[in-house]
Amino acid sequence: MAQYDVLSTEKPNEKTAHIDEMSTLDMVRLLNEEDKLVAEAVGQTLPEIATAIDVIAAALRAGGRLFYLGAGTSGRLGVLDASEGPPTYGVPYETVQGVMVGGERAITRSVENAEDDPQAGIRELTARGFTKDDVLVGISASGHAPSVVHAVEWARELGAKTVAIATNPGTPLPRTADIAITPVVGPEVINGSTRMKSGTAQKMILNMLSTGSMVKTGRVWRNYMVCMKPTNAKLRRRAERIIREATGCDDETAAKLLRENGDSIRGAIEAFESGAAK
Numbered sequence: 001m002a003q004y005d006v007l008s009t010e011k012p013n014e015k016t017a018h019i020d021e022m023s024t025l026d027m028v029r030l031l032n033e034e035d036k037l038v039a040e041a042v043g044q045t046l047p048e049i050a051t052a053i054d055v056i057a058a059a060l061r062a063g064g065r066l067f068y069l070g071a072g073t074s075g076r077l078g079v080l081d082a083s084e085g086p087p088t089y090g091v092p093y094e095t096v097q098g099v100m101v102g103g104e105r106a107i108t109r110s111v112e113n114a115e116d117d118p119q120a121g122i123r124e125l126t127a128r129g130f131t132k133d134d135v136l137v138g139i140s141a142s143g144h145a146p147s148v149v150h151a152v153e154w155a156r157e158l159g160a161k162t163v164a165i166a167t168n169p170g171t172p173l174p175r176t177a178d179i180a181i182t183p184v185v186g187p188e189v190i191n192g193s194t195r196m197k198s199g200t201a202q203k204m205i206l207n208m209l210s211t212g213s214m215v216k217t218g219r220v221w222r223n224y225m226v227c228m229k230p231t232n233a234k235l236r237r238r239a240e241r242i243i244r245e246a247t248g249c250d251d252e253t254a255a256k257l258l259r260e261n262g263d264s265i266r267g268a269i270e271a272f273e274s275g276a277a278k
Contacts, residue, residue, distance in 0.1 A: 004142065004144070007142055007143075007168045007171070008167075008168060008184060008185075008186055008187060009141055009142065009167055009168060009185065009186075009187065009188055009192070009194050009197075009198055010142075010187075010191070010192050011186075011187045011191075012187060012191055013034075013186070013187035013188060013189060013191060014187075015030065015034070016030060016034070016189045016190070019189070019190075030189070031189055034189050034196075034197060035197065035200060037185065037186065037197070038183070038185055038197050038200045038201050038204065039204070041167075041183035041184050041185045041186075041201060042183045042201050042204050042205060044183060044184070045181045045182065045183050045205070048179055048180065048181045048182075049181055049205060049208050049209065049212075050212070051179055052137075052163045052179045052181065052209055053208070053209060053212035053213050053216060054216070055135060055161050055163070055178075055179065056135050056163075056209060056212075056213040057212070057213045057216035057217050059133065059134065059135045059161065060095065060213060060217050061217055062133065063133065064131075064133040064134045064135060065094060065095055065096070065097065065133075065134045065135070066082075066095065066096045066097070066134070066135050066137070066209075066210075066213065067096075067097050067098075067099055067125065067128070067130060067134055067135065067136050067137065068081065068082055068096075068097070068098045068099060068137045068139060068206070069099045069101065069121050069124070069125065069136060069137070069138050069139065069148055069151055069152075070099075070100070070101065070138070070139035070140060070145070070148060071100075071101035071102065071106070071114055071115030071120075071140070071145050071147055071148065072106075072110070072115060072195075073141070073194065073195040073198075073199050073202075074139035074140055074141060074145075074148075074165075074199075074202060075098070075099070075100040075101055075102075075106065075107075075139065076100065076107055077139065077199060077202050077203050077206060078098040078099070078100075078137070078139055078206065079098030079099075079100055079107055080098070080203075080206075081096075081098065081203075081206040081207065081209075081210050082096045082097055082098035082210075083098065084210070085210065085214075086229065087228065087229055087231065087235070088214075088225055088228055089214045089219040089220075089225060089227050089228070090219065090227030090228060090229055091214075091219070091227075096210065097128060099121070099124045099125060099128065100124075101114045101115055101117075101120045101121050101124065101145075101147045101148065102114030102115075102120065103124070114147060115140075115145040115146065115147045115148070116145075116146055116147065117146065117147050118146040118147060118149075118150040119147075119150065120147040121138075121147040121148055121150060121151030121154075122150060122151050122154045124151075125151055125154075125155070130155065130158070130160070131158070131160070132158050132159035132160045133160070134155075134160050135160060135161045135162070135163065136151065136152060136155040136160055136161075136162045136163070137162075137163040137164075137165060137206075137209065138151060138152040138162065138163070138164050138165070138173055138176075138177060139164075139165045139166075139202055139206075140164075140165075140166050140173050141166065141167050141168070141194035141198035141199070141202070142166070142168055142171065142194070143164070143166035143167075143168045143169075143170075143171025143172060143173040143174055143182075144168075144171055144172055144173070145173070148173060149172045149173050149176055152164065152173065152176045152177050153176050156176070156177075156178065161178055161179075162176070162177040162178045162179070163177055163178065163179045163180075163181065163209075164176065164177035164179070164180045164181065164182070165181045165182075165202055165205050165206075166180070166181075166182050167182065167183055167184065167185050167194070167197075167198040167201055167202075168182070168184075169182040169184065181205055183201045183205070185197040185198055185200075185201050221246070221266065221269070222246070224242045224245075224246060224265070225242070225265075226242065226246075226265045226266040226269065227265070227266060228242075228265060229263070230258070230263050230265075236258070239258055239263070239265050240254040240255050240258055241254070242265055243257055243258060243265060243268045243269060243272070246269050247269060247272040247273070249272060253272075254268070257269075257271060257272055
């Protein structure tokens with residue numbers, strides 16, 4: 001049985017022991033100070049994050065997919081990051097998938113007992129046709145969630161590359177994965193509430209994994225999201241601005257380039273540079 005009491009994220013936080021007696025301003029100052037520790041903790045794991053990005057990018061270039069798997073907050077953060085891939089980088093929805101243990105209902109409603117089912121994650125991945133060509137990122141603050149740990153074990157046995165994100169090193173999940181990303185954020189502001197510092201660390205890491213892999217697979221030019229889909233007024237204006245800044249053309253030309261190149265930002269820039277634009 002997992003010994004949750006020894007986990008650093010479950011220990012009492014002495015600095016916040018009297019948070020219920022603080023003024024609102026002092027309380028949020030303390031929350032802010034604790035959050036600052038998260039970036040430092042994530043910074044200690046950059047070599048592992050970089051290795052994971054290279055592994056993910058290689059799999060995507062070869063036609064594989066990226067899967068995030070987690071329960072509770074961890075799963076919701078994976079779903080959030082995956083859902084941004086198509087609008088931001090123009091990848092198909094199948095390319096980066098957030099898999100929520102407990103199914104779609106668990107995204108908005110707590111299904112906490114689902115994480116204890118060792119087969120739950122495997123069932124979700126099997127239903128999505130997960131193969132050895134894909135990459136699985138298992139996310140669990142405690143590093144103990146059976147549904148995630150067993151899914152990572154299953155994926156490795158299949159021959160797929162696996163990554164673990166946990167805020168408790170030395171636990172089953174990071175020991176199981178090929179690459180372990182384990183920032184030590186320490187005790188939570190509200191004891192055991194891992195949606196806080198642990199969740200913030202997970203979100204920062206997921207941002208790096210998705211952004212880095214998209215950069216490495218050519219979906220970013222300079223620092224522009226040139227594969228973005230301009231599907232609303234705000235995004236169309238952003239697309240036109242990217243074209244204008246990248247080419248030096250005026251607003252009218254940028255809008256014309258975007259329209260004539262099927263709403264492709266990259267295509268519009270290439271058309272301008274080739275002299276095809278008139």
